[in-house]
Amino acid sequence: MATFSTNEFKGGLKIMLDNDPCSIIENEFVKPGKGQAFNRVRIRNLKTGRVIERTFKSGDTVEGADVVDKEMQYLYSDGEFWHFMVPDTFEQYQADKNAVSDAIKWLKEQDVCTMTLWNDSPLSVTPPNFVELTITETDPGLKGDTSGGGGKPATLESGAVVRVPLFVQIGEVIKVDTRTGEYVSRVKE
Amino acid sequence: MLAAIRRFFEARDVLEVETPLLCPATGTDPQLDFFSSQFNSPPNRPTLFLQTSPEFAMKRLLAAGSGSIYQVCKAFRNGEAGRYHNPEFTILEWYRVGYDLRQLMAEVAELLQQLLQSFSAELPTKQISYQQLFLDSTGLDPLIFCVSDYQTYAVANSLPEANELCGNDHALWLDFIFSHRVQQMMDKDTIYLLHGYPAIQSSLARLNVDDSRISERFEVFINGVELGNGFYELADPLEQEARFDQEIAYRLSHGLPGVAKDDAFLQALKFGLPDCSGVAIGLDRLLMIALGSASISDVLAFPVARV
Numbered sequence: 259m260a261t262f263s264t265n266e267f268k269g270g271l272k273i274m275l276d277n278d279p280c281s282i283i284e285n286e287f288v289k290p291g292k293g294q295a296f297n298r299v300r301i302r303n304l305k306t307g308r309v310i311e312r313t314f315k316s317g318d319t320v321e322g323a324d325v326v327d328k329e330m331q332y333l334y335s336d337g338e339f340w341h342f343m344v345p346d347t348f349e350q351y352q353a354d355k356n357a358v359s360d361a362i363k364w365l366k367e368q369d370v371c372t373m374t375l376w377n378d379s380p381l382s383v384t385p386p387n388f389v390e391l392t393i394t395e396t397d398p399g400l401k402g403d404t405s406g407g408g409g410k411p412a413t414l415e416s417g418a419v420v421r422v423p424l425f426v427q428i429g430e431v432i433k434v435d436t437r438t439g440e441y442v443s444r445v446k447e
Numbered sequence: 448m449l450a451a452i453r454r455f456f457e458a459r460d461v462l463e464v465e466t467p468l469l470c471p472a473t474g475t476d477p478q479l480d481f482f483s484s485q486f487n488s489p490p491n492r493p494t495l496f497l498q499t500s501p502e503f504a505m506k507r508l509l510a511a512g513s514g515s516i517y518q519v520c521k522a523f524r525n526g527e528a529g530r531y532h533n534p535e536f537t538i539l540e541w542y543r544v545g546y547d548l549r550q551l552m553a554e555v556a557e558l559l560q561q562l563l564q565s566f567s568a569e570l571p572t573k574q575i576s577y578q579q580l581f582l583d584s585t586g587l588d589p590l591i592f593c594v595s596d597y598q599t600y601a602v603a604n605s606l607p608e609a610n611e612l613c614g615n616d617h618a619l620w621l622d623f624i625f626s627h628r629v630q631q632m633m634d635k636d637t638i639y640l641l642h643g644y645p646a647i648q649s650s651l652a653r654l655n656v657d658d659s660r661i662s663e664r665f666e667v668f669i670n671g672v673e674l675g676n677g678f679y680e681l682a683d684p685l686e687q688e689a690r691f692d693q694e695i696a697y698r699l700s701h702g703l704p705g706v707a708k709d710d711a712f713l714q715a716l717k718f719g720l721p722d723c724s725g726v727a728i729g730l731d732r733l734l735m736i737a738l739g740s741a742s743i744s745d746v747l748a749f750p751v752a753r754v
Binding site for chain 2 (some may be wrong): 265286287288289290291292293294295296298311312313314315316
């Protein structure tokens, strides 16, 4: 794998740190007028999602991480693994619970997600920014309910629970922003 | 700001000078990388360097009897770009003949107060030694190198990489802890005049006559930002040449580009540099502070990413 010098550091660069793949968030050049130059880097551990700060001596090199993002279609889950497929090559990947983590509650079969691969094995799954899901359970609405004010919880087919306006009913399809977990609108069939 | 600087020095009878940006020799400081170019002067193509600071040329003027002088010019440092760095930046450098470090520090504070007064309320000044500030901020004594104490501090202050990075290098440990912790802990909106730098970081300053562990060097900080650096200038040509040789040897052993000693400068020292103190202030950073900018690119018309 390629190595990178500190002067190639920039946001988004994937490097290995303590044997884990990491992504650089922010790189700051620190140098006393008469002293050693450092690169102070904010970095996200792609395995754990934790953000840490780390300093390198300017000019030092670090090993790059073989991390790529691929668009994949979610196929099904067998309870232990979640199966995905690259639409053009039909290549299939199985992700474990760790990799899927929070994305689980937004996954709907056939939706296209972004899979992050490290050395060609699934590291994390990012659901589409917006998903359309059917409501499986919510309190019935009463006459006179409007879009204004209040709201109620609704369980979706994928298992996620979101707050929806009072007039939305079981069986309706709604659009949700997966980044915030917020209801966006009803979807007309 | 430039007009205010010129008024300040005019009132004090300090002469404005101009020296070449292109020089046949440059500083040997292993921490400074330079730009070099080829001068077409048949039959030769000598290498000329873009200055990293106007220090040597100005000292030649001082040795020639110029009296106190100042200059506003560009300085160039290769490979330096970031929130507080641009490879080409503006320096204000001045020398006061007959001044010791205390007098010069007082003048620096006065100048900064004047330059910043139209931007903010008057800033308090804090004069403190490097050792004291280091002790106050970290509990570590920067003049006594006790690796295990430094390591313990680093680990306890979420800098676990320090040990691997700094190893047994005292100066490196100081740079690391100072720039990562001490600078952040300085009071806001205060002019810090930090004096008595450790001798291992003396550069072109004299050593203190009473305590050889410290040098006659100071630095100016506001809001944790390093603005400038001043020396009670080393005038001993032999000592100067020895430091050059040391730094050149370091450069060679670390695979850095070799440089030649500035002979004209050493000649000037042999002829005699008057007792003087000098300081350089980064004007771009001063402007950042005056305007409250977060990045040096905010105060440059065309920062390096946009030239």
